[in-house]
Amino acid sequence: MEIIFAIAIGVLYAVSVYLLLRRSIVKLILGIMFLSNATNLLLFTSGGLSKGKPAFIEKGSNVPEPGIADPLPQALILTAIVIGFGIIAFTLVLTYKYYSKTGTEDLDKVQETDQFE
């Protein structure tokens, strides 16, 4: 299964890089979204895949059963997802603002900050 996950990660990265290299600013945002999803999945896979065993401690026991999913990457990814959302939300509004000011979505036309009044 790891290999299939690896392929998925590869596809997500490839798509995100391809989107990041576009001139259209909206595609850039989509690229950022894929980049964070791909990275989350990468982290998740690196913790090892264990099907159907969430990182819980059963009632009546003080320690978890062996073979549960690794909780640490999950905690990291959880933080990453939320922060990724923050970035996307901010970037989206920034783009909207930028577009309504400049009227262009072409990133090649934005080379200096002093360009626009």
Place this chain on the structure above:
Amino acid sequence: MLLSVLSIFLGAILASFVAKKFNKSAGILLAIIPLGSLGYFLSLYEKVRHGEVLAITYSWVDTLNIHLSFYLDGLSMLFVLLILGIGVLILVYSNGYMLHHEGKGKFYSYMLLFMGAMLGLVLAGNLITLYVFWELTGITSFLLIGFKHTEKSARAAALQALLVTELGGLALLTGFIIIGNISNSYEISELLNQHEVLTGHPLYTPMLLLILLGAFTKSAQFPFHFWLPSAMKAPTPVSAYLHSAAMVNAGIYLLARLNPMLGNTDMWQNYVTLFGGITMLAGAYLSLTQKDLKAILAYVTISALGILMMLIGIGTFLSVKAALLYLVVHALYKATLFMTAGTIDETTGTRNIDELGGLWKAMPVTMVASILALLSMAGLPPMLGYISKEFIYEAGKQAPGVSDYVLVCSVLANAFMVAISIIYGYKIFFRKKHLNKPITEAGATFWAGPALLAVFSLILALFPKPLEPLLESALGAVKVVPIKVELKFWHGFNVVFLLSLITVTVGVLLFWGRKQVIPFLEKINARLFKIELAHVFNKTITQLVSLAKKNTSFFQHGYYRIYIMVIFIVASGLVWYQLYRTWTWQFTEGLSPVSYYATAIVVAICVAAVAVAISRSRLVAIITIGVAGFGIALLYMIYGAVDLAITQVFVEVLTLVLFIMIFHKLPAFSKHLSRTSKTRDAVIALTVGVLMAALVIKADHLNLSYPVSNYIAQNSYEEGHGRNIVNVILVDFRAFDTLGEVIVITMASLGIFSLLKIKKSKTTN
């Protein structure tokens, strides 16, 4: 000692308040601070006079042998008295001069900062401490020279002075570090007995050259002298201070201080004497053809610095003695002359010597002060300048090996000085010339300082006894052994007296023939100095800047996607190379079994992703990106990450909502790039994608250390009191990370809020 330096810096902070509160007497009030310091140092004078060294060390960076240490001996004392004494008078003078100028508070603040920096420089007992103050003088002089910052020329002059002296400053630091590496100490007191170690070391030559570069740039030696005349763009009190007691003397002080450690070698003697001699001659010669009063004085300063440098280069008892005396003489007459020049400028409105004349009646006090100072500058009796000139000739006569060079240079330079002194005094005060407006003597603060200094210089010449012990202790500090100093006018008929006669005769002859000589010299100069050094310097700087610009615009071209492209290509290239070097693969062992419905979800994600990449419609893109996102949430769910799945679903929903909210405001996708560039981007994207997939496979068999999550899992219930381990990590084990996350989200929402808010207020207007 630290307190005395700090008190002046404190004064600098207070200056702007004082200037606001006591508009009319700020300069006088602020002069109290250095006056107090002066009193403190005078109280230490008795101790220092008898050869005692007062040293204090504060620990700073012990591991690098850098301490904040102060060191007060005769040499420091001499400079301290000049810096503070003249500083007080300059501040009093500024009170009048700056009365109707803008930004007085700033001016006094810079002035005191500069004073404090100079004071720290001559008191520093550690080479690195010295360097720090050295740079501080450079920066504060930059602020002072560029004080009239609305004038382009002042800004240019300030920048030039800064660049030249900082160039030297960096060289100096390198030289100091070499000293520190050789002798394992930066303390002056410890370096004093390291003369053999330092001069015998193979790195002595580069070390000395670097330090000389520092001293030469600071003290305006040829060929770095050009910044000093440009620096007269500063307000006159600044020029007076800069030229007489401060800044330019820093280089002289440095070499006098380092003489016992690095001096007395052929190299030292040759270079320092040679450059000093050239500077002395060039400065005096160039002063003859100047028209601006301050420019004349600036070139005379260059000449004087050349004399000092040359004398320190010779390095005999006589020459160092002559140097120290000349230092005092020069400080006294130069401060006087600059202040009177400023007074003349303020009252008549011009500094051009050809437009001035007949001021003796209107400005008697200024006249007397100037004439006394000019006599001292020309080296004529009954002024202190005369005694010092005799000393210089005597030192030159007995200079080992370089006697002829020194004597020829100094007689010529002094003859020029005599001539320029007479011309200067005659043209300003005695020549019959009608001025357009009636002139009266300026107020007391204008003439008090210069008059005091001029009279002081006269009294010291007539009764030089009190000066002897000061010079003795300073000389003792430079030459390490105590020596007697005797100052008197009459030494009998000897070679030195003869040389003085020749000097004065040539000078007077130059004055008589000025109508013929000066135009002739101007003609020569026009040919000789077609290439101005200042100009060459500016050109070099401009070219450097344009080179840097080209370089920057090559790398910082502003094309966002090219940056990204470069980053991805370089990064993936490097990682591919590393993968190639460790080319072994494991595809079978230790993998979890393939699950068919998970595989189906993965396929859906991949298809959705590719669809986003190639879609032309925004709506399709947004929907398919949702498919990919929910797919990933399902994968999390299947592989035991319940919390992740929940969060991912929430975030996907919110993102979709956001997208749809501003959907109609966003631009449609338009086709920008050609097929070739698309293919190129696809290749780059695939390279990165395959690389990441390969890395995942490779990393799967890598266990670098025992996973920290085991500890967390075992202790989650007992220490964190929670059964959901992921939650316990978030709110307990790594609670601060979560706090950071909350802050990030808060910042993002604040940013979003303000972005939208700005728009609203704009549209309502």
